[in-house]
Amino acid sequence: MFTSLLAPFHYDYMVTALWTSALIGGVCGLLSGFVTLKGWSLMGDALSHAVVPGVAIAYLLGLPFAVGAFTSGLLAAGAMAFVKMKTPVREDAVIGIVFTAFFALGLLLISLFPSRVDLKGIIFGNILGIATGDVVQVVIVSAVCLLVLALKWRDLMLFCFDPNQARALGLRVGALHVTLLLLLSATAVAALQAVGAMLVVAMLVTPGATAYLLTDRFRVMLRIGAALGAVTSFFGAYLSYFLDGATGGCIVSLQTLIFVAALLFAPKHGVFASRRTLRRARAQEAAVP
Amino acid sequence: MPTRSCGRFSARGTRRRAKFPLPVPTSSSPPLSLAAIDVAVTYPNGLTALRDASFRLAGGTICALVGVNGSGKSTLFKALMGFVTPTTGRVEIDGRPVREAQRQSWVAYVPQAEEVDWTFPVSVHDVVMMGRYGYMNFLRIASAADRTAVETSLRRVGMWDYRDRQIGELSGGQKKRVFVARALAQAGRIILLDEPFTGVDVGTEEAIVALLRELRDEGRLILVSTHNLGSVPEFCDQVVLINRTVLAYGPTSEVFTAENLTRAFGGALRLFDLAQSTVNDHDGRSVTVLTDDERPLVLGKRGHLEYLDRTGREKLMSDREEEQKGKS
Numbered sequence: 263m264f265t266s267l268l269a270p271f272h273y274d275y276m277v278t279a280l281w282t283s284a285l286i287g288g289v290c291g292l293l294s295g296f297v298t299l300k301g302w303s304l305m306g307d308a309l310s311h312a313v314v315p316g317v318a319i320a321y322l323l324g325l326p327f328a329v330g331a332f333t334s335g336l337l338a339a340g341a342m343a344f345v346k347m348k349t350p351v352r353e354d355a356v357i358g359i360v361f362t363a364f365f366a367l368g369l370l371l372i373s374l375f376p377s378r379v380d381l382k383g384i385i386f387g388n389i390l391g392i393a394t395g396d397v398v399q400v401v402i403v404s405a406v407c408l409l410v411l412a413l414k415w416r417d418l419m420l421f422c423f424d425p426n427q428a429r430a431l432g433l434r435v436g437a438l439h440v441t442l443l444l445l446l447s448a449t450a451v452a453a454l455q456a457v458g459a460m461l462v463v464a465m466l467v468t469p470g471a472t473a474y475l476l477t478d479r480f481r482v483m484l485r486i487g488a489a490l491g492a493v494t495s496f497f498g499a500y501l502s503y504f505l506d507g508a509t510g511g512c513i514v515s516l517q518t519l520i521f522v523a524a525l526l527f528a529p530k531h532g533v534f535a536s537r538r539t540l541r542r543a544r545a546q547e548a549a550v551p
Numbered sequence: 552m553p554t555r556s557c558g559r560f561s562a563r564g565t566r567r568r569a570k571f572p573l574p575v576p577t578s579s580s581p582p583l584s585l586a587a588i589d590v591a592v593t594y595p596n597g598l599t600a601l602r603d604a605s606f607r608l609a610g611g612t613i614c615a616l617v618g619v620n621g622s623g624k625s626t627l628f629k630a631l632m633g634f635v636t637p638t639t640g641r642v643e644i645d646g647r648p649v650r651e652a653q654r655q656s657w658v659a660y661v662p663q664a665e666e667v668d669w670t671f672p673v674s675v676h677d678v679v680m681m682g683r684y685g686y687m688n689f690l691r692i693a694s695a696a697d698r699t700a701v702e703t704s705l706r707r708v709g710m711w712d713y714r715d716r717q718i719g720e721l722s723g724g725q726k727k728r729v730f731v732a733r734a735l736a737q738a739g740r741i742i743l744l745d746e747p748f749t750g751v752d753v754g755t756e757e758a759i760v761a762l763l764r765e766l767r768d769e770g771r772l773i774l775v776s777t778h779n780l781g782s783v784p785e786f787c788d789q790v791v792l793i794n795r796t797v798l799a800y801g802p803t804s805e806v807f808t809a810e811n812l813t814r815a816f817g818g819a820l821r822l823f824d825l826a827q828s829t830v831n832d833h834d835g836r837s838v839t840v841l842t843d844d845e846r847p848l849v850l851g852k853r854g855h856l857e858y859l860d861r862t863g864r865e866k867l868m869s870d871r872e873e874e875q876k877g878k879s
Contacts, residue, residue: 299668299671299672413689413690416684416690416691417684417691419673420681420684422671423668423671423673423681424662424667424668424681426632426634426660426662426666427660427662427681427682427733428684429632429633429634429653430632430633430653430658430659430660431653431656431684431685431737432650432653432654432656432685433684474672477672478672478674478717479672479673479674479677480671480672480673480677482672483672
């Protein structure tokens with residue numbers, strides 16, 4: 263029994279997959295704190311879909327996938343900013359138009375060259391079959407993101423909470439905005455490998471949303487988010503070995519289970535805790551003559 | 552938790568102040584001047600919110616920025632803070648561009664309650680620490696001086712005991728005090744407050760006014776945007792009247808005339824002329840004025856302003872008494 267539980271660790275490809283997942287999950291979880299508080303969840307979804315044509319082109323040309331994905335993501339972000347600035351169309355509509363356009367282009371490209379680009383791998387992820395070169399790219403992207411966040415998380419927190427105060431203190435709000443957008447694109451690119459384009463947004467939102475229910479401190483929220491992302495990604499990949507199911511599905515299902523648990527049982531913001539507080543308030547009300 | 556606001560913020564805040572002096576070296580830093588020079592702001596949609604707006608103020612004063620909604624009040628605020636760049640004209644702080652003043656952390660901003668995300672997971676202490684970013688290094692790691700400044704500021708507004716609360720778990724008045732504390736921690740020499748008395752109980756309003764007076768006496772320039780006319784003569788030394796441009800600016804007693812206010816407010820002002828009133832003459836001055844939220848502005852026949860708080864206005868009171876005697 264015990265030996266069968268350790269079975270995945272006997273395969274090098276599994277060990278690589280597990281640790282790569284954990285790394286990606288941790289970085290996404292860390293960033294998800296900023297994404298959820300800034301209200302950029304839809305933006306995360308959009309960018310993760312918009313990177314698909316870039317990945318397809320990169321594979322076709324034999325370039326590193328991260329370069330293609332990143333370029334494509336930035337083009338999409340630029341296109342959104344441009345359309346939003348030039349037209350009175352609402353922001354969510356702009357995001358909807360641009361990211362579906364990019365995604366459609368990606369699907370078209372992949373369908374035109376089915377033998378050279380792995381559609382399933384891009385849309386649903388293929389961490390168990392990840393190539394060494396791709397692991398290196400993921401590690402580099404993650405390391406850069408972690409470094410930037412370690413150095414600048416306080417500035418980014420102020421930017422999310424009160425951009426006017428940041429501006430009043432002479433901080434470059436435009437630069438912070440772009441930094442956060444770049445981090446979002448970069449992590450979306452990395453997460454593509456783990457869970458695929460369809461589920462990247464979950465990695466960028468669910469851990470942060472869960473952590474938000476569990477604490478009232480931003481620093482703690484970041485830590486919880488990163489830990490949740492890493493642990494669920496590790497065990498999600500691990501479970502997918504036994505279930506022989508989609509890794510992305512396993513990881514995101516685990517994250518959702520933890521979110522639901524937090525939703526119900528969180529000490530302060532959970533459903534049961536709110537009910538308790540309400541009941542206590544009513545009792546106090548009744549006690550006052 | 553009850554709001555502890557009885558005139559002064561709290562006994563403790565007052566008592567400890569001597570022990571924790573304000574972080575800003577007020578005596579060595581002379582008052583700053585703030586000037587708008589022919590400022591015009593046109594938004595990308597073609598709306599010109601403000602044109603030819605000019606005024607000049609110098610530190611050691613409390614000035615009200617008065618105008619109706621849509622008069623360009625908040626646009627002028629944004630221009631002064633450097634949040635919007637004037638299409639033409641310029642803003643100068645101590646004769647220098649706004650950007651320079653920002654780098655020096657000279658201008659502190661107390662936002663309207665609606666502008667703040669109260670569900671953000673930050674504590675009272677965290678928020679006040681955000682006033683110190685300009686003094687920190689690249690990594691924004693708080694030094695002992697930063698912590699002292701935060702503590703001093705929080706004690707000064709009587710919120711030190713609440714430092715670990717999440718900001719959403721405070722009353723309206725407490726929330727306002729936290730952001731005033733942030734401006735103090737920033738050691739802002741010009742402090743802009745956007746509608747500071749909306750959603751605040753009378754006790755807190757009085758306490759904030761008392762604090763603003765202290766800050767003025769330390770040589771700071773306090774600019775308060777408000778549409779609450781009645782309280783303006785009470786605590787503002789100067790007024791800038793706005794309606795798409797600066798209509799008038801200067802000492803309150805000179806600017807706050809029925810004529811100027813009618814120009815600034817147009818039809819938005821309700822006027823009750825008691826001379827034409829159904830209140831009988833023999834009622835004399837025994838007229839009770841009730842209002843639900845804001846204080847009404849009461850003007851005498853010669854433009855005399857009504858002051859409830861008469862400390863520091865002894866000269867004015869005796870002048871008026873002389874006038875009264877001369878007449879009878």
